[in-house]
Amino acid sequence: MSTNLHNTIPNLKPFDYESHHDSHLINQQWVLVNGISKKKSVYTFREDNILEIERKDTTIKTSWTINIKNIFSIETEDGLITVKAYFKDDDILVLNHQDKEDFALYINTTHYENELNSIEDIQNYLKEKYQKKVSNIIYEHEFYYIEKSKEFGPFTVEELTEKVNNEEISAYCFVRDVNEDDYSKRLRIEDLIQEL
Template structure:
C-alpha cells in the first residue's frame, strides 16, 4: 500500500480473494465517489470478468481480471490500468493505481435505498452507516463497571442504565468493554447512556 493512501485512508484491509470476491465484490453496484458531483458512475464487476460502467442511461462494457497476488487489471477508456484493491469495510472499496498515488473510492449502493448522486448524499450514507455501527456496538456489547475498587459485570448498556435509574450504581462509575483489559479509556456509565439516548432519538 502506498504511504500516501495509508495516511489518507487508514485501516484499509487488502483485497483477499477468498474473503471478498464472492461475498463483497462481485455483482455489487459500486458508486464512484471521485467526481460524483459532475458525473455519477456505477461500476459492476461480473464473475465472467466483464465490467459494466453505468453513467446516466449509458452503459459501457469492458473487462477486468485478477492475478494470483490479488492485483486487478481493468480495461478503461484510457487503456489497461493495474490497481491494488482494499476494503475500508464491507461497503467501502478503494482501488489504488499502481503507476501513481491516485486512488478511486467506491461506495456499495446495492442495498442502499436512497440515491447517491452528490457529496452530500455520500455524507448522509456514511453518517447513517456510522450510527448503525455505533448502535450495534452499544446494544450488543457488554461492559464491566468498577465501584469502590470492585468490578461487576458484564452488563449490557440498557442494564447499566436501569441500575442508574434505580440508584443501584452511580452514573459516574468507570466502565470497560469486555474485550478491554483496563479502564484507561476513562469511559463512564453516563457516557454509554448518552450514546444510547442519541441512538434512540
C-alpha cells in the same frame, strides 16, 4: 500499498478471492466517490470479466481481470490500468492505481435504499453506517463500572441502563471495556447510553 493510501485510509484488508469475489464484488453496484460532485458513476463487476460503468443515461461495457491475489487489470477510457484492490469494510472498496499515487474509493449501494449523488449523501451514508456499527458493538459488549472505589461487572449496556433507570447506580459512574485495564478513557455509563 502506497504511503498516501495507507495514511489516508488505514486498516485496509487486501482483496481475497475466497472471501470477497462472490459475496462482495460480483454483481454489486459500486458508486465511485471520487468526482461524484461532477458526475456519478456506478461500477458493476460482472462474471465473465465484464465491467459495466453507468453514467446518467449511458452504460459502458468494458473488461476486468484478476492477475494475482489482489491485483486487477481494468480496461478504462484511458486504456488498461493495473490496480490493487482493498476493502475498508464489506461495502467500501478501494482500488489503488499501481502506476500513480492515486486511488479510487467506492461505496456498495446494492442494499442501500437512498441514492448517493453528492458529497453530502456520502457523508450521511457514512455517518449512518458507523453510528449503527458503534451501537451494535456497544449493545453486544460488556463493561465494568466503578462506584465508590469498588469495581462491579461485567455488564452489558442494557443491564447498566436498567440499573440506572432503577436508580441502583449513577449514570455518571465510570466504565471500562472488558478488554481494558483501567478507566483512563474517562467513559461514563451515560456516554454508553447516548450511543444506543
